[in-house]
Amino acid sequence: xxxxxxxxxxSAGFEPLRRHAAEVFARALVGLRADPGSPPEPLRRALxxxxxxxLIAAWYETRGVGVEGVSQPSVGALVxxxxxxxxxxLPLATLDLEHLGALYEGLLTRAMAxxxxxxVAVEGAHRRSQGSHFTARRLAQRVVALALKPLVDDPRVxxxxxxxxxxxxxxxxxxxxxxxxxxxxxxxxxxxxxxxARMHAVCVSLCGADLDPLAARLARASLRLVAGxxxxxxxxxxxxxxxxxxxxxxxxxxxxxxxxxxxxxxxAQPLDPALRRAWAAQFASFRxxxxxxxxxxxxxxxxxxxxxxLGLVLPASMxxxxxxxxxxxxxxxxxVCDDPLPxxxxxxxxxVFQPAMVLLSTRRDAPRxxxxxxxxxxxxDLDAEARAMLDRFGRxxxxxxxxxxxxxxxxxxxxxxxxxxxxxxxxxxxxxxxxTAWRRGPALRWGEPARVAAALGDxxxxxxxxxxxxxxxxxxxxxFNDGVAFRNxxxxxxxxxxxxxxxxxAYLNSTALRWRHQQAYRDARNGIPQVKVGHLRATPxxxxxxxAPLDALGRVIAARNDGIRRAEQLALDALVDxxxxxxxxxxxxxxxxxxxxxxxxxxxxxxxxxx
Numbered sequence: 001x002x003x004x005x006x007x008x009x010x011s012a013g014f015e016p017l018r019r020h021a022a023e024v025f026a027r028a029l030v031g032l033r034a035d036p037g038s039p040p041e042p043l044r045r046a047l048x049x050x051x052x053x054x055l056i057a058a059w060y061e062t063r064g065v066g067v068e069g070v071s072q073p074s075v076g077a078l079v080x081x082x083x084x085x086x087x088x089x090l091p092l093a094t095l096d097l098e099h100l101g102a103l104y105e106g107l108l109t110r111a112m113a114x115x116x117x118x119x120v121a122v123e124g125a126h127r128r129s130q131g132s133h134f135t136a137r138r139l140a141q142r143v144v145a146l147a148l149k150p151l152v153d154d155p156r157v158x159x160x161x162x163x164x165x166x167x168x169x170x171x172x173x174x175x176x177x178x179x180x181x182x183x184x185x186x187x188x189x190x191x192x193x194x195x196x197a198r199m200h201a202v203c204v205s206l207c208g209a210d211l212d213p214l215a216a217r218l219a220r221a222s223l224r225l226v227a228g229x230x231x232x233x234x235x236x237x238x239x240x241x242x243x244x245x246x247x248x249x250x251x252x253x254x255x256x257x258x259x260x261x262x263x264x265x266x267x268a269q270p271l272d273p274a275l276r277r278a279w280a281a282q283f284a285s286f287r288x289x290x291x292x293x294x295x296x297x298x299x300x301x302x303x304x305x306x307x308x309x310l311g312l313v314l315p316a317s318m319x320x321x322x323x324x325x326x327x328x329x330x331x332x333x334x335x336v337c338d339d340p341l342p343x344x345x346x347x348x349x350x351x352v353f354q355p356a357m358v359l360l361s362t363r364r365d366a367p368r369x370x371x372x373x374x375x376x377x378x379x380x381d382l383d384a385e386a387r388a389m390l391d392r393f394g395r396x397x398x399x400x401x402x403x404x405x406x407x408x409x410x411x412x413x414x415x416x417x418x419x420x421x422x423x424x425x426x427x428x429x430x431x432x433x434x435x436t437a438w439r440r441g442p443a444l445r446w447g448e449p450a451r452v453a454a455a456l457g458d459x460x461x462x463x464x465x466x467x468x469x470x471x472x473x474x475x476x477x478x479x480f481n482d483g484v485a486f487r488n489x490x491x492x493x494x495x496x497x498x499x500x501x502x503x504x505x506a507y508l509n510s511t512a513l514r515w516r517h518q519q520a521y522r523d524a525r526n527g528i529p530q531v532k533v534g535h536l537r538a539t540p541x542x543x544x545x546x547x548a549p550l551d552a553l554g555r556v557i558a559a560r561n562d563g564i565r566r567a568e569q570l571a572l573d574a575l576v577d578x579x580x581x582x583x584x585x586x587x588x589x590x591x592x593x594x595x596x597x598x599x600x601x602x603x604x605x606x607x608x609x610x611x
Contacts, residue, residue, distance in 0.1 A: 135170070135257045135313070139344070140177040143358055146342065147255055147311025148178070150362065152185055154307075157252075159189050162205055165303065166256040167243025168296060169208035172219030174255045175238075179206060179226045195228060202227035207237040209246040216240040244279075244295055250305045257313040258296035260354075264289060284330040289323025297327055297359065301334040304363035310335055316343060316355035316377065316522050322534030325372035332370035335361040340378035346526060355526055377522070385589065386519060392580050393516055393540035402499055403536035406465060407488030418447040432489030435470045437477050437509050438557055438564045443484060462486070466501035467493025467508075469536065474529040475514035475594070476536070478505045480558040491533055503547045506554030509564070510576040513539070515590040546579040 148164075151157050164178045179201045186197035202223045210216050220235045227233070239246065243258070263271045271290075279286045285294040293314055300310055318324045319341065331337075338360040346355045357377055382390075408429065418429065428443030435441070463483050469491040470477040478493065480501065493508070495501040507513055520538075523530040542550075553572055557564050564572075577587050 135173040137173065137177065139313070140173045141181075142342070143311045143313060144174060144177045144181050144255060146338075146358065146360055147253055147309045148181060148185075150307075150309055151252060152189075159186050160200065160204070162252045163248070163250070164206050164253045164255060165248050165251040166208040167246065167248075167254065167300060167303075168256055168258040169210045169215070169219050169238070170212075170257070171215050172208065172222050172238075174257070175206050175208050175219060176222055176226060178253075178255060179223060182206075199227045199229065202229070203233075203235065203237075207239075207248045207251070209239050209241040209243045209248070211240065211242055213240040244299050248303070251303050251308065252305055253309045253311065254300040254303055255311045256296075258293050258300075260315055261292035262289075263291060285327040288326035289321070293318070294324065294327035294330075298330040301331050301361070301363065304335070306363055306365045308363040310359060310361045310363070312359045313344070314357055314359050316357040318359070319357055319375040319377040320521065321523075321532065322537070328375060329370060329372035331359075331361065332372070333367050335363050337361045337375050339376040341375055343378045343380075343522075355522060382519065385586070386593075389582070389586055389589070390516060390519060392582070396541040397537065398499065398539045398541050399496065400537040402494050402496065402504060403469075403533055403539075404492045404494070405488060405533045406461065406492040407471075407486050407490050409488050418445045420444060420446070422446050428484050430468070430484045430486035430490060432470045432472050432487070435468055435477060435479055435490060436563065438479050438505070439561055440468065440479050440482060445487070464494065465492040466495045467505050469493055469508065469531060471531055472529065473531050474524050475517040476508035476531055478508040480505060480561065491531065491536065493536075499547065500551045500555075502551035502554035502558065504554075505558045506550040506572055507542065507546075507576070508536075508539070509554075509572070511569070511573045511590055511594060512576045512580065512582065515594050516540070518594065542576070543579045546575060549575055 151162060152159075159182070162182070164175075164182065166172075166174045166178075169175055179198065182205050183194070183197040183201040186192045186200060187194055190197075192200065206223065208216075208219060210219065216238060220238045223235060223238060224230070224233050237248070261269050263269060263276070276290075279295060283295050283298050285298040288294075297312060297314070297318075300312060304310060318327060341360055342358040344356040344358065357375075359375070419426070422428070422443075423446060426446040426448060429445045429447055430440070430443050431445050433441075434444055462481070462485050465481045465483075465486075467478050468481045468486065471489050471491050481492075493501070493504050495504060517531070517535065518524045521532075521535050523532060523535070550572070553568070553575070557568055573587070582590070
C-alpha cells in the first residue's frame with residue numbers, strides 16, 4: 001500500500017535532520033584523528049547524546065511543533081553509525097515514544113569499534129554491567145495497571161494528590177504509562193478535561209530518577225510530549241540522581257524495573273569497596289545474596305506512604321531463593337505482597353532469557369518484623385491434585401547440615417589452566433558433566449593444584465563429602481563421592497547418625513523427590529535448570545521408618561557405580577511412595593510429569609531408562 005499524505009509529511013519532516021548527517025559525523029572523525037589515543041567510549045556517549053537530541057527534535061518537527069532551541073543536526077549519529085538491519089527499518093513516519101526509549105537503550109548495549117576509517121556500533125557488555133533491560137510497553141501497561149488498581153478503586157484516595165515514583169526510570173517507560181493511565185483516571189474521577197489531566201499527571205503526579213543524564217533527558221522529553229507541553233517545560237521532579245539515595249518525598253506508588261546487577265557468583269560485577277561498606281551498613285537486604293535489585297526493593301518499600309503501592313519487575317528467583325531471604329524480610333517488614341504475584345516467564349524482555357516476576361505489594365500502616373518466607377508467585381501450571389500431592393510431603397525438612405556448596409569456584413585464569421585429559425603432576429577436578437544418577441564417570445577436567453586452587457590439595461575436605469549432587473539439572477541427580485576434588489557445578493551431600501549416605505543418595509534419586517523438585521522450584525523448569533543448596537536444604541523429612549530400607553538399598557546400588565536397573569528403581573519408588581501414601585493414580589501422575597535428564601552416553605544398554 002502507498003503512504004498517506006500525512007505519512008509523507010511526517011517522513012519529509014526528517015529531511016532537515018538528515019542533511020546534517022555528513023557534517024556531524026565528519027566532525028566526530030576529525031576530533032578522533034586529532035586525538036588518536038582517545039578511547040571509543042567518549043565517542044559512543046557523544047553520539048548517543050546527539051541521537052537523543054535528534055530524536056526529540058524530529059518528534060516535534062514531524063508534528064508541526066517549532067524546534068527553536070532544540071539541537072537537530074545530531075541525527076547524523078543515527079544515519080552514519082552502522083547499526084544493522086533492525087535499525088535501518090526504524091519506522092520514522094510512525095515513531096512512537098517507546099521507539100525513542102528502545103533506540104536509546106539499544107545503543108547503550110553497544111560499544112564503538114573502528115572498521116577501516118569509520119566507527120561502528122558493535123555488541124558490548126554495557127547492558128550486563130548496568131543490569132538494564134528495555135521494558136516493552138505491554139509489560140509497563142500490565143504492571144502499572146495492577147499496581148495502581150487499589151488506589152484507583154479506593155474512594156478515600158484523592159487522585160489529584162497522588163504521587164507516583166520510579167527510582168530507576170531509564171527513559172521513562174513506566175512513567176509514560178503511568179501518565180497515560182493516571183490522566184485517564186483524573187478525567188473519569190475528577191471530571192478534568194483530558195488536556196488538563198495529562199498536564200496534571202505529568203507535572204504533579206509523577207516523579208522519577210535515573211543515574212544516566214541522557215536517559216533522564218529523554219524521559220523528560222517524552223513526558224512533555226505526552227502532556228502536550230512545550231519543549232522547555234522544566235519537569236524538575238524528573239531528575240538525574242541515584243534512586244538509592246534520592247528523596248522524592250512521600251509517594252503513594254513506586255513503579256519500575258530496577259537494574260539487575262549481581263555482586264557475587266559467576267555474573268558478579270565489580271563494586272567499589274567504599275560503596276560496598278556503605279550499602280552493607282544502610283540496607284538489610286545487602287546481607288544475603290548481594291545484588292542491586294534487592295536494594296531497590298528495600299528502598300522502594302521504605303519510600304511508600306501507608307497503604308501505598310509497589311510494582312517492580314524483578315528476577316523470579318527473588319521469590320524463593322534462600323540467598324534473597326534478607327531482601328524478602330526487609331520488604332515484608334514494611335509491606336504485604338499481593339497473592340498471587342504475576343509470573344512473567346523467561347521471555348519478558350526481548351532477546352534475553354531471564355525468568356521474571358512482578359512484585360506487587362501494599363505498605364503496612366506500621367513496620368512489623370517478618371520471617372523471610374517465600375513470596376506467593378502464581379503457579380497456573382499446577383492443578384488441585386498436584387497441589388495436594390505437594391502438600392503431602394509436609395513442611396518438616398532434613399537437617400540443613402546434610403548439604404553444602406564446597407566446590408571450587410575457579411577464576412577465568414584458573415579455568416584456562418585446566419585440560420581435558422590426565423597427565424603427570426595433574427590432579428582431577430570433577431565437574432557436573434561427570435555425574436549421572438548413581439554413577440561417577442571419569443573426571444573430565446585436570447589441572448595443576450597450585451594453579452587451579454589451593455583447596456585441591458586438601459584431601460580431608462573432599463573426604464567429608466559422601467554424596468555428589470549435580471547442580472545443572474532439572475532434579476537431584478546423586479551418586480556416592482570418591483574423594484576427588486570438584487567444581488561448584490557439583491554440590492555436596494553429607495551424612496549424620498540419623499541420615500546415612502545410602503539413604504541420602506537413594507532418597508534424592510527417587511521419582512517422588514524428583515517430581516517434587518521440578519514442581520516446587522522454578523529453577524528446575526527453566527531453560528537452564530539448576531539444583532541449589534537452598535533447594536536441597538528444603539528437602540522434606542520422610543517418615544523415620546523409610547530411612548533404614550532406603551539406606552540398605554542405596555548402599556548396594558551406589559557402591560556399584562554403574563547406574564540403576566529398572567527393577568531397582570521400581571523398588572526404590574515403591575518404598576518412598578508407600579511412605580507418603582501416594583495412590584496408584586498419583587504415582588502415575590508423577591511419572592508422566594517428570595522431565596527426565598538425558599541418558600548418559602555410557603549407560604548400560606540393558607538398563608533402559610528408569611520409569
